[in-house]
Amino acid sequence: MRRTFWLAIAIVLVVAYPWVFSTPFQQRLGALVLLYAIAASAWNIIGGYAGQVSVGHVVFFGCGAYAAMGAYTHFALSPLVGLPAGLVASVAIAAVIGVPTLRLSGHYFSMATIAVAELARLIVTNTDYLGAAVGLSGPTVPRNVFDLSFISALPYYYLFFAVLAVTLAITWWMTNSRMGFYLRAIRDSERAARSLGAPASRTKLYAYMLSAGLTSVAGALYAMMFGFVDPDSGLGLLISVKILIMAALGGAGLLFGPLVGAAILVPLEEISNSLLGGKGAGLTFVVYGAIIVLIARFQPGGILALINRLWAKRKTKQESKQGAADAS
Template sequence: MLPVRNPNLAYALLLVLLIVAGFVPVFILNPSHQNIAILILMAAQMGVAWNIVGGYAGQISLGQAAFYGIGAYTSTLLFAHTGLNPWLAMLAGGVVAALVSVVIGWSCFRLKGHYFAMATIAVAEIIQIVFTNWEFAGAAVGLTLPIDKQGWAVFVFDSKVPYYYIALGLLLVTLLANFIIERSYYGYYFRAIKDEPDAARSLGVNLRKYKLIAFAVSSFFTALGGSFYAQKELYIDPASVLGTGLSIKMALVSILGGIGTLFGPVLGAGILTLIDEGTRALFGGSGRGTDLIIYAALIIAVAVYYPNGVLGWFNNLMARRRAVSLQAARGEHQ
């Protein structure tokens, strides 16, 4: 089913913002400001990808950085050692991450709740240690992409603008995948597994199968984001693409914006990225960790006062206003 009938104001507003986003490089000419816009799009894409497994299926994975890193390393190694086109290498990274996620999920989905979350953290730490000690993958030193020319063929540019549009395109593709999932029977199964797993099982839903599907799709798109990061920075190491903080940020983006919603992660990405860049600009090196303190405060506030996230709060606010208006209209007729 195509566009939602009578979309609420929040969805309409965010759709307009996405359209406006296409014109950002035309009005923002400062490369540093363009880079911030790219970082917002990258964080949004990671959050939207995480939302498939964590938001819709309700499986809180805190080790998604493992698949981000797998995508980054796979595409980089393929390009460096085989000369494979970086665009194809990006897709290969996504496929490898999806296959690895199925292997991991087959065991980890025997666990439930916080046990599953802890297992994903442990797996991500193991993968980070493996890459830190794997000489072929550069070990702790990392890898630099061997670039001798620029252009679309090699995914390397001397301007931020092409990277911006690629990041925007990647976000839109990931959003489209979420949109299709949300309105397909997969989406209904995912939400049933999240809300009433026992009832879903009694109705014949294969819980492990659909959890694995959600995990694999989420990991695929997460790996695409990692591959894009590698091509943008032209250098990766275990700390930058496999760190635990990256996994936490993926989850925070969705939780803050509105977990289990289509555009919630986009909103959360904008808020968190601006906080991150703002604290760096304000405090510099002396304020290291300040952004994490603010993240924690925001998440506590959301958990206590707005459990449905900023987007959920906005929707509730508009619903209350409509209810007040409707009540006032009824009073006038009486």
């Protein structure tokens, strides 16, 4: 009951945001928060719930982005047509990568995903069909509404909000299903989970494929908003890291963790970029590094886990007070 109440308030706030903060910069910022929240929520399925820390998720992000721009560049179709193609390709790539790499444990899985991501970037950089180092562009002048090329950030804002809602709904449904339970069990002890009949490899693979598909949608939306993609913006390792840190900072393995993380990090980055201009790019890495250290040292569960704990503490305190009052 109380949760429904807070959820309703959060939805109202998100819907009202671009009307309260109505400058183009603020609206664009809001849209970016939601976009990264989609990507981080998608990562959360495999990285948070299943505890398989993928640092190569940019492969799927890029896959979606290139599919959307490719549909326009090569076939003069709406980038929207590329989205399902990118999704299917991402799921297929995840299956191919996942079968050998998900057998690896802990850091080795992370390292393998980094290798795959860098490989993908190098291949694309040297493939003329995918624009090589220059990249691919979307329609310069929108032909119709289906090109999803708007000057204002407002349409993107609500589009991203809708996609985020779907992503979170899928995640929520998954966590309440047998698959979600199995993933959490595998994260804590794969050996015990298997001894109780959980098909660990298959469950992780499905989660990886689901996560990859949703990440590619985020990539496609990103390319549509910016109207172009190149190896750095579509396949740069920093994007993987960004997605990962957002989820970890907000709370990996928690439904709204990635959204909270994105709402903190994206404004931080945008503001530091606008203050420092081009020189800020290097500083962003420094900030990310510092955040990783701080999360790992003080709050591995993320901000949302901290809030939940404080909330629980307050509740028990209230209850014990209540109990004392009843007793007297």
